[in-house]
Amino acid sequence: MTIFGLEANQVARLAAGVSVDHDTDIDESAAAEIFARASWTGIAEPGDSTAGALVAAIGPVQSLTALVDGWSIERVAAVLVDAGSEPISPRDLALAFERWRPRLVSRAVVTSLRQAARVSARLIHPADSLWPSAVDDLGVHAPIALWVRGTEAALQSIGSSIALVGARAATGYGEHMAMELGAGLSDRGVAVVSGAAYGIDGMVHRAALASGGLTVAFLAGGVDRFYPSGHDALLGRIATVGAVISELPCGSPPTKWRFLQRNRLIAASSIATVVVEAGHRSGSLNTAAHAASVGRPLGAVPGPVTSPSSAGCHRLIREFDAACVTSVDEVLELAGGFAIDEPRPPELDLGLGAGSDRRPPEQLRVLDALSARAARTTSDIARRAGLATSATEAVLGMLALEGCAVEADTGWRKKKG
Amino acid sequence: MTIFGLEANQVARLAAGVSVDHDTDIDESAAAEIFARASWTGIAEPGDSTAGALVAAIGPVQSLTALVDGWSIERVAAVLVDAGSEPISPRDLALAFERWRPRLVSRAVVTSLRQAARVSARLIHPADSLWPSAVDDLGVHAPIALWVRGTEAALQSIGSSIALVGARAATGYGEHMAMELGAGLSDRGVAVVSGAAYGIDGMVHRAALASGGLTVAFLAGGVDRFYPSGHDALLGRIATVGAVISELPCGSPPTKWRFLQRNRLIAASSIATVVVEAGHRSGSLNTAAHAASVGRPLGAVPGPVTSPSSAGCHRLIREFDAACVTSVDEVLELAGGFAIDEPRPPELDLGLGAGSDRRPPEQLRVLDALSARAARTTSDIARRAGLATSATEAVLGMLALEGCAVEADTGWRKKKG
Numbered sequence: 001m002t003i004f005g006l007e008a009n010q011v012a013r014l015a016a017g018v019s020v021d022h023d024t025d026i027d028e029s030a031a032a033e034i035f036a037r038a039s040w041t042g043i044a045e046p047g048d049s050t051a052g053a054l055v056a057a058i059g060p061v062q063s064l065t066a067l068v069d070g071w072s073i074e075r076v077a078a079v080l081v082d083a084g085s086e087p088i089s090p091r092d093l094a095l096a097f098e099r100w101r102p103r104l105v106s107r108a109v110v111t112s113l114r115q116a117a118r119v120s121a122r123l124i125h126p127a128d129s130l131w132p133s134a135v136d137d138l139g140v141h142a143p144i145a146l147w148v149r150g151t152e153a154a155l156q157s158i159g160s161s162i163a164l165v166g167a168r169a170a171t172g173y174g175e176h177m178a179m180e181l182g183a184g185l186s187d188r189g190v191a192v193v194s195g196a197a198y199g200i201d202g203m204v205h206r207a208a209l210a211s212g213g214l215t216v217a218f219l220a221g222g223v224d225r226f227y228p229s230g231h232d233a234l235l236g237r238i239a240t241v242g243a244v245i246s247e248l249p250c251g252s253p254p255t256k257w258r259f260l261q262r263n264r265l266i267a268a269s270s271i272a273t274v275v276v277e278a279g280h281r282s283g284s285l286n287t288a289a290h291a292a293s294v295g296r297p298l299g300a301v302p303g304p305v306t307s308p309s310s311a312g313c314h315r316l317i318r319e320f321d322a323a324c325v326t327s328v329d330e331v332l333e334l335a336g337g338f339a340i341d342e343p344r345p346p347e348l349d350l351g352l353g354a355g356s357d358r359r360p361p362e363q364l365r366v367l368d369a370l371s372a373r374a375a376r377t378t379s380d381i382a383r384r385a386g387l388a389t390s391a392t393e394a395v396l397g398m399l400a401l402e403g404c405a406v407e408a409d410t411g412w413r414k415k416k417g
Numbered sequence: 418m419t420i421f422g423l424e425a426n427q428v429a430r431l432a433a434g435v436s437v438d439h440d441t442d443i444d445e446s447a448a449a450e451i452f453a454r455a456s457w458t459g460i461a462e463p464g465d466s467t468a469g470a471l472v473a474a475i476g477p478v479q480s481l482t483a484l485v486d487g488w489s490i491e492r493v494a495a496v497l498v499d500a501g502s503e504p505i506s507p508r509d510l511a512l513a514f515e516r517w518r519p520r521l522v523s524r525a526v527v528t529s530l531r532q533a534a535r536v537s538a539r540l541i542h543p544a545d546s547l548w549p550s551a552v553d554d555l556g557v558h559a560p561i562a563l564w565v566r567g568t569e570a571a572l573q574s575i576g577s578s579i580a581l582v583g584a585r586a587a588t589g590y591g592e593h594m595a596m597e598l599g600a601g602l603s604d605r606g607v608a609v610v611s612g613a614a615y616g617i618d619g620m621v622h623r624a625a626l627a628s629g630g631l632t633v634a635f636l637a638g639g640v641d642r643f644y645p646s647g648h649d650a651l652l653g654r655i656a657t658v659g660a661v662i663s664e665l666p667c668g669s670p671p672t673k674w675r676f677l678q679r680n681r682l683i684a685a686s687s688i689a690t691v692v693v694e695a696g697h698r699s700g701s702l703n704t705a706a707h708a709a710s711v712g713r714p715l716g717a718v719p720g721p722v723t724s725p726s727s728a729g730c731h732r733l734i735r736e737f738d739a740a741c742v743t744s745v746d747e748v749l750e751l752a753g754g755f756a757i758d759e760p761r762p763p764e765l766d767l768g769l770g771a772g773s774d775r776r777p778p779e780q781l782r783v784l785d786a787l788s789a790r791a792a793r794t795t796s797d798i799a800r801r802a803g804l805a806t807s808a809t810e811a812v813l814g815m816l817a818l819e820g821c822a823v824e825a826d827t828g829w830r831k832k833k834g
Contacts (some may be wrong), residue, residue, distance in 0.1 A: 045782065045803035098805030102796055153763030173721055255785035257778065302719030302731060304590055305743040314719060317734065317741040322732040324741065326722040361674065365462065368672035379519055386462035 003032050003061065004039060004068055004106045010205055011035045014110065017117030018147075036060035037125050037145035038113055042249040043067070043103045046261035050096035052140035055087035060144065067100055112222070112249035119224045120169050121149045121250060132158040134239055135268045144266065149223045150216070150243025157191035157214045158243075162335055163270035163291070164192050165263075166200025167282040169307045174277030177301050178203035182274065184328030186213025190335075193270045195216065195262065196231055196238070200276045200284070205238055215242040218269070220262040221254035222246060235324070267291035272335040274299040274325055278312030286314050292320060296410040299325040299334045303358060362387060366395040370405055370414035377411040420449050421456060421485055421523045426429045428452045431527065434534030435564075437541055452521065453477035454542050454562035455530055459666045460484070460520045461561070461827035463678035467505060467513035469557035474502035477561065484517055513573065529639070538566045538667060549575040552685045554711050560664040560682065566640045566704025567633070574608035574631045575660075579752055580687035580708070581609050582680075583617025584699040588726045589692030594718050595620035598693065601745030603630025607752075610687045612679065613648055613655070617693045617701070622655055633661040635686070637679040638671035639663055677703055684708035689752040690715040691742055695729030702729050709737060716742040716751045779804060783812040787822055787831035793826040 003011050008028055018038065030238070036097070037060045044051035054063045057080050066076050073090050080087060124130050125145045130152060136142050148155060164181055166174060182204040185192050192208045194201040196217035208215035212262035217238050221227050223246045226235035238244050238249025247265065248258060263286050267273050273291035278284045278300075292300045300322040316322035321332050359367070362385075369384035370376065376384070382392035396412055399405035406413050425445055432448035435455065438497050441452070454477045461468035471480045475496050485494050488505050497504060502781035533540070541547050542562045547569060553559050554606050565572060581598055583591060597623040602609050609625045611618040613634035625632035634655050638644050640663045642653035664682065665675060680700070684690050684707035695701045695717075708715045717739040718725025733739035740751050776784070779802075786792065787803035795799070799809035813829055823830050 048803070095805060095808070098810065099799070102800035102806060103803065127721075173723065177722060197562060199754055255782070257782045257785050302727075302734070302741065304721050305594060305718060306590065307576075310719075311743070314741055314743045317719070318743075318747070324719065324731055326728070326731045326735075330735070365672070365674045368674050382516070383519035386460075386465070386520065388512060389519060391512070391516065416566055 002110065003035060004064060006035075006106060006110070008032075014113045014117075016336065018129055020122045020130060021301075026350075033059075033063050033125070033127075034123055035109070035113075036064045038116075038123050038249060039064055039106075039109045040144045041123075041147065041247055042108055042252070043100050043111060044237045046258055047141045047264065048096070049140040050092050051100070051144065052087065052142055053088050054080075054093075054096075055144050056140070057088075058083050062353050067097060068104060073097070088192055088387065099242065108251075109249075112251050115222075115224050115250035117188070119149065121147050121223050124148055124155070132249040132269045134159060134270070134338060137266060137269050138264060141264065142268075144242050146245050146247055147223050147249060148243055148245045149239040150245070151214075151241060154191065154216055154241070154243035158193065158216055158269050159271075161191035161193045161214075161216060161270045162331060163188075163194065163264060163266045163273040163287070164200070164204040164276055165194055165273065165284045166204075166276035167278045167284055167309060167312070168197050168199040168201075169279060169282075169309060170199035170203070171303075171307060173303060173307065174200055174309055175203045178276045179207045181274065181301070181328055181331060182207025182215075183211045183213075185331065186211035186215075188328065188332065189213075190332070191216060191242075193266055193302040195219075195266055195287075196226075196228075196235055196244070198230065200227060200240055200278075202231055202234060204276070205234060209234075209237055209241065216269075217244045218262050218265045219244060219246040219254065220247055220248075220258035222250040222252040223321075224250035227254050246403050248250045258331045259283060263287040264290040264294070267296055268294045270296065272299065272331070274301065274331055274334070275313055275316055275322070276301050277303060277309050280311040280315065282312045283318065288320065288322065297323070297334045297336065299323040299331060301325055362391060362395050363399065366392055366399065367404065367414065370399075370412060372414040372416050374410035375408045375413045381412060420452060420453045420627075421481060421526065423452075423523060423527070425449075431530045431534075434538045435530055435538065437545055437547060438538045449478045450476075450542070451540055451579040452526070452530075453481045453665060454541050455533075456481055456523075456526045457561045458564065458664055459525055459669070460517045460749075461513075462677055463560065463664050464558045464681065465513070466557040467509050468517070468561065469559055470503065470505050471510075472558065472561050474505070475500050484514060485521060490514070491749060493709075494654065521723060525668075526666070529668050532639075532641050532667035536566065536667065538564050538640045539612075541565055541572070546573040549686045551576060551687070552682060555681060555685050558681065558757070559685075563662050563664055564640050564666060565662045566656040568631075568658060571608065571631045571633055571658070573661035575610065575633055575686050576688075577714060578608035578610045578631075578633060578687045579748060580611065580683045580690040580702045580704070581617070581621040581693055582611055582683060582690065583621075583693035583697045584726060584729070585614050585616040585618075585703055586696060586699075586726060587616035587620070587694050588720075588724060590720055590724065591617055591677070591718075591726055592620045594720075595693045596624045598691065598718070598745055598748060599624025599632075600630075602629045602748065602809045603628035603632075605749065607749070608633060608659075610683055611647075612636075612683055612704075613643075613652055613661070615647065617647060617695075619648055622651060622659075624657065626654055632685075634659070635679050635682045636661060636671065637665070637675040638665040639665050639667040639669040641667035644671050676700060680704040681711070684713055685711045687713065689714040689748070690717065691718065691748055691751070692730055692733055692739070693718050693734075694720060694726050696725050697728040697732065699729045702733065705733055705737065705739065707734055714740065714751045714753065716740040716748060718742055724808065779808060779812050780816065783809060783816065784821065787816075787829060789831040789833050792825045792828035792830045798829060
């Protein structure tokens with residue numbers, strides 16, 4: 001069997017170099033699957049729904065064969081019917097084949113696989129135990145495979161991770177909040193996912209690393225060349241103790257499109273997304289939109305109205321119903337799945353007619369009517385409080401028991417303090 | 418006819434001194450009504466629902482007579498039936514009579530009326546054209562009458578006013594926001610209502626005054642002695658060009674209970690309430706709760722999570738569904754009734770897969786694939802963009818028309834800037 005013009009043994013060798021099971025022998029069909037998925041990560045741009053649908057329907061190997069061998073649209077459609085799959089419109093298929101064909105270069109696949117093996121990047125795919133299955137919620141927009149550098153623990157943590165994202169142009173306040181939330185989640189054993197950008201993202205990763213927590217960075221380009229370059233050392237540390245992930249093969253530069261598609265992975269892989277600080281048009285609003293579209297709870301950290309760097313967060317709260325989150329507990333509450341043991345402090349109950357003092361109205365009014373300096377008669381207190389004398393007597397008795405009121409010879413006084 | 422032990426001519430003279438129509442003669446029944454309502458403001462504590470129900474059912478004069486002449490509960494109930502009114506539980510009536518009786522001092526009423534006349538305070542009641550009828554939404558908790566010092570224009574503005582309230586312990590940020598919103602609303606011709614406390618409230622009033630706007634302060638004690646005393650000059654100015662209002666007669670000290678009840682008037686009289694800055698247990702949360710309970714839109718200004726003075730605002734947004742408001746426009750939007758002419762800026766539309774760049778995906782991807790330095794062939798661009806060559810050609814044509822791409826001898830380049 002040849003695939004994409006390569007012999008089976010060559011495919012097996014290349015696949016073994018990037019397989020997560022690289023210590024064990026992989027059989028020919030597993031090798032072909034890995035090789036084909038690796039090829040697809042370079043052929044289709046992230047989020048290509050036709051590629052997603054085709055690979056899901058007839059598998060990556062047959063899909064690749066159809067493309068390489070130049071099958072007619074009719075033949076592909078017939079195979080889809082045989083596979084009992086959802087049909088794909090012939091027009092979409094034709095357009096897709098046309099846009100995939102310019103990238104059909106087996107040399108590029110070989111180069112990217114070799115480069116991946118060189119930097120110890122692995123390819124994980126939906127059948128792997130380490131696959132972050134939450135991304136499958138993206139449907140036909142789910143990634144065909146993911147390139148990863150990192151630890152198994154970090155990859156396994158993604159299923160219960162929380163995404164903390166924000167603008168590159170962060171303020172000291174935003175960085176402080178990123179640090180607080182990133183460290184706080186790490187302290188509770190929750191992995192934090194972000195995009196490794198300057199500003200908020202970088203601070204989130206640093207906070208997790210500083211707390212000994214797990215953190216995962218999704219990149220918009222290949223995992224062999226870290227972006228931004230100023231975060232080279234940071235990403236190196238994340239790859240060592242956490243995980244750096246991309247759906248693009250090694251050697252791929254990040255582009256605007258890929259940043260936007262990368263954001264969908266951050267949003268879909270985590271159980272909730274919180275925007276820590278974002279300007280009115282920040283790219284992190286795109287991550288927020290993805291989180292909302294894939295049904296993940298969305299939160300935003302408020303900030304000063306006078307800070308343009310918080311305008312995006314306020315928009316999310318106002319217009320997109322994002323929860324206003326101000327603490328780690330509130331982030332966990334947003335994510336839902338985590339039990340929070342601390343009972344609500346009693347003052348969290350906003351009452352009418354009581355405000356900061358939780359006493360019943362009569363007690364409050366009698367207390368109002370008491371003086372700490374001068375003793376007052378019960379009837380005077382009743383008049384001042386606007387209560388019946390009998391009721392006033394009863395309340396005074398209660399207050400005396402509590403030690404708030406003292407009876408003297410000439411009447412009642414408020415106890416100080 | 419005597420009322421409360423006073424002769425009709427004495428009642429008429431006292432009532433004329435505080436009537437809003439004091440330049441014209443008032444007839445005996447109008448004088449009795451004014452006098453009786455004035456009495457009730459001193460006999461029943463603010464928000465006394467039995468007083469509200471009784472006065473609404475059989476009028477202030479007959480209610481006062483029943484109390485002064487010591488009618489039996491049965492007789493009062495019979496009169497209520499004759500008036501075709503909702504019955505009041507005998508137990509509630511008995512308890513109420515018991516608590517009102519200690520305050521049945523006609524001398525106190527006379528003193529407060531004389532003091533009101535001395536400071537030019539007027540008594541307005543539900544039949545007056547200047548009555549802020551929105552407070553009637555409080556039902557049996559509505560005030561029986563209001564003592565006012567101020568201008569007709571200010572009283573008339575209450576119907577379309579917005580309440581801006583907040584904590585005494587305000588930060589520079591909170592005061593800045595109070596000034597911004599208070600001045601901004603004034604500039605749009607909207608009156609601002611607040612509570613004249615130190616901190617946010619005071620700043621709101623000052624902002625309105627500085628902008629030449631109308632402002633109204635509700636007090637928890639009599640309008641003859643301004644509270645807090647440090648705001649004596651400020652309240653004097655408000656009384657001169659705006660209005661200072663209380664439901665308590667002159668001479669009444671403010672109490673905790675009265676502050677809480679005063680808050681219901683601030684909330685009910687305005688079409689919307691916005692909390693500018695408030696700590697976790699601030700009294701302004703009580704105003705917010707009143708606004709919500711009487712069905713008024715509620716807003717809160719977000720602030721730094723690191724500032725305890727914004728914690729109450731964040732609670733309102735999180736737990737009480739208050740709108741997150743960050744500008745005068747958003748306050749007006751909250752209030753609903755005001756048309757905002759400015760169209761939404763186009764970037765207010767959060768899109769998936771587009772972020773800050775609103776181009777269609779294909780254009781974005783082709784732009785990503787172009788270089789400003791090196792010219793690239795169409796097929797190279799197609800491969801980089803992951804698009805069909807024909808589609809790439811079409812997009813390049815569009816971009817060339819827009820001036821974003823330039824065709825050279827060796828291919829296409831991105832136009833700089």
